[in-house]
Each structure stands twice: as structure tokens, then as C-alpha cells.
Amino acid sequence: MTIKSIQDLFVHELSDIYSAEKQLTKALPRLARAAENPQLSKAFDQHLEETRGQIERIDKIVEQLDLRLKRTKCAGMEGLVDEAREIIESVPQGALRDAALIGGAQKAEHYEIASYGTLCALAKQLGHQEAAKLLDQTLQEEKATDQKLTELAEQGANQQAAQVSKGGDKHAPSSESRH
Numbered sequence: 001m002t003i004k005s006i007q008d009l010f011v012h013e014l015s016d017i018y019s020a021e022k023q024l025t026k027a028l029p030r031l032a033r034a035a036e037n038p039q040l041s042k043a044f045d046q047h048l049e050e051t052r053g054q055i056e057r058i059d060k061i062v063e064q065l066d067l068r069l070k071r072t073k074c075a076g077m078e079g080l081v082d083e084a085r086e087i088i089e090s091v092p093q094g095a096l097r098d099a100a101l102i103g104g105a106q107k108a109e110h111y112e113i114a115s116y117g118t119l120c121a122l123a124k125q126l127g128h129q130e131a132a133k134l135l136d137q138t139l140q141e142e143k144a145t146d147q148k149l150t151e152l153a154e155q156g157a158n159q160q161a162a163q164v165s166k167g168g169d170k171h172a173p174s175s176e177s178r179h
């Protein structure tokens with residue numbers, strides 16, 4: 001399909017994020033299993049449930065507006081999921097992998113936040129008020145997930161910092177300067 005109007009663009013973007021969400025329903029259980037911190041694992045599981053609800057919202061929009069979505073694979077999310085898989089394979093399970101998983105998941109959240117922000121604006125422009133409302137609900141969930149991941153990262157970073165100070169002054173600046 002050629003994109004010739006703002007309505008076409010709306011359908012294109014909606015098809016893209018629909019694929020992104022579908023890919024996430026497969027990736028999130030893997031992320032939950034790969035995490036060591038039970039809170040992180042739980043956050044991934046909770047977001048899986050939310051993601052299923054987000055797919056239902058898109059189905060509702062498609063029905064309400066009588067749209068036909070394109071069968072497309074979101075290349076952006078495919079790349080982000082690939083990167084997450086690489087992290088799982090290259091970092092042994094533990095705090096370091098958890099930090100990497102959080103970073104990877106936040107990249108996916110930011111992709112979604114950008115997509116839903118665009119979709120909301122397009123829906124409003126097109127006068128699809130009900131769709132705009134549903135898209136905004138999802139946008140708020142994505143933002144809350146991103147925020148939760150930031151909090152988990154900060155909590156983890158603090159724990160690690162506490163361990164470093166227990167194990168000696170590893171981060172103390174060297175008294176010998178090369179300059």
C-alpha cells in the first residue's frame with residue numbers, strides 16, 4: 001500500500017505497532033526468565049499482561065474504524081528484540097545481566113512511547129476521538145513501565161554500590177596520577 005494521506009499513515013503506524021506488540025508478547029516471557037531479580041522478572045510478567053490488553057485496544061480501534069491493518073513485521077522492534085537476545089546470550093545471569101535487560105527493555109519502551117505518541121496525534125488530527133483515548137491509555141502504560149524500569153535500575157545500582165563499599169574501596173581514585 002502506498003501512503004497518500006494522513007489516514008494511510010495512521011493505518012501504517014498502527015500496523016507497525018501491532019506487529020511490535022505481538023513480537024513483545026513472545027519476547028517478554030524470555031526476558032522474565034533471563035532476569036535474576038524477582039522484582040524485574042515480575043515487572044516483565046506484568047507488562048506481558050498489559051501488552052495483551054494493548055493488542056486488544058488495537059483490535060477495538062480496527063473494529064470501530066473498520067480498518068484493514070497491513071501484514072507487516074516491525075523492523076524496529078525486531079532489531080530491539082534481537083539485541084535483547086544477544087544480551088541474554090553474552091552476559092551470565094546476575095545483577096549485570098539484569099542491568100543490561102533493563103536497558104534493552106527501556107529501548108523497546110521508548111520505541112513504543114514514540115509510536116503511540118505519533119498515533120495519538122494522528123488520531124486526534126483525523127477526528128478519531130475514541131481511538132485517541134484508547135491509544136493514550138496505552139501510551140500512559142508504556143510510560144509507567146519505563147518509569148518502573150528506571151526505578152528498578154536505580155535500586156539495583158544502589159545495592160551494587162553498597163556491595164562495593166563493603167568489599168573495600170574499589171572505586172577510590174588512585175593516588176598515582178599519570179599526568
Ligand SMILES: [Fe+2]
Nearest residue numbers: 021051054112
Ligand atoms: Fe506495548
Ligand SMILES: [Fe+2]
Nearest residue numbers: 109112142145
Ligand atoms: Fe511496552
